[in-house]
Amino acid sequence: MTADSASINLTHHFLIAMPGLEDETFSKSVVYVCEHTERGALGLVINKVSDLSMRGLFEKVDLDLNRPDLIDAPVLQGGPVHTERGFVLHDAMLANPDPELTDEESALNAVSKHDAIYASTMRIPGGLEMTTSKDVLEALSAGHGPRRVLVSLGYSSWGEGQLESELAENSWLTVPADTAVIFETPVAQRYERAMGLLGLQSWMLSSQVGHA
Known part of the structure; x- marks a missing residue:
């Protein structure tokens, strides 16, 4: 998936924070994207x-x-x-x-x-x-x-083009959301379970690019 704002739509996707994302709110976070349009994006962190x-x-x-x-x-x-x-x-x-x-x-x-x-x-x-x-x-x-x-x-929000820029900077992995991770997985396990949807584990991320 590219960060092309003309085609990308991450509604009903997870954003999984990459190790380089050290923001206090979003470090090691999983965000469920509720809405993503050309005007920006809105989501909820599901593991804090x-x-x-x-x-x-x-x-x-x-x-x-x-x-x-x-x-x-x-x-x-x-x-x-x-x-x-x-x-x-x-x-x-x-x-x-x-x-x-x-x-x-x-x-x-x-x-x-x-x-x-x-x-x-x-x-x-x-x-x-x-x-x-x-x-x-x-x-x-x-x-x-x-x-x-x-x-x-x-909630979490991104202005026009902001999320696309963060994706281009390899701040996030992306994957279609699995509602079982949101509702049926203990909070402490959601980060690893979300990455598991991509066949990854957290120790593997340092050398991975930020797009899926």
Whole structure:
């Protein structure tokens, strides 16, 4: 993959930080790219934890959390922009799901029908959504909501041409995203698992170029 801004689109890809990227926020990070257009890119770091658990976050917003599977899950540091705001990455949700469809089929249906059920949701090709409105937290509080959820404080963004420049400087490896790395892999293992999608391990990176 080249860094040609006329053709590159890394939406629903992982950015994997190369060893030379020593920025405090992005060193050894894996970023899930939610949107990438000619105007820039937006994503969430998926392997840096904050000092809050989901239980603590819900206490701060005066909600109970009736999802035992999420109570002890960490809230992540999604990036340096708007770190006071929550960003919820989750499976796509249908207002009226078809019970005969698999989760993956339902997610793709939600994207194609453009009928996300939360007030402020970005639909991401690949079957995920990112929601910034409180209603998704309220659904989780009631014991419902998306089956798979990642909550971060803050997000990461790049202006026009900025990400392409960083790719040209070999700051990042890129690979199509695997949602199992986001939702089903322990945070501490996500960097190695993301690199594994390229057949790499971290000790191999010093001599590798930054494109996949």
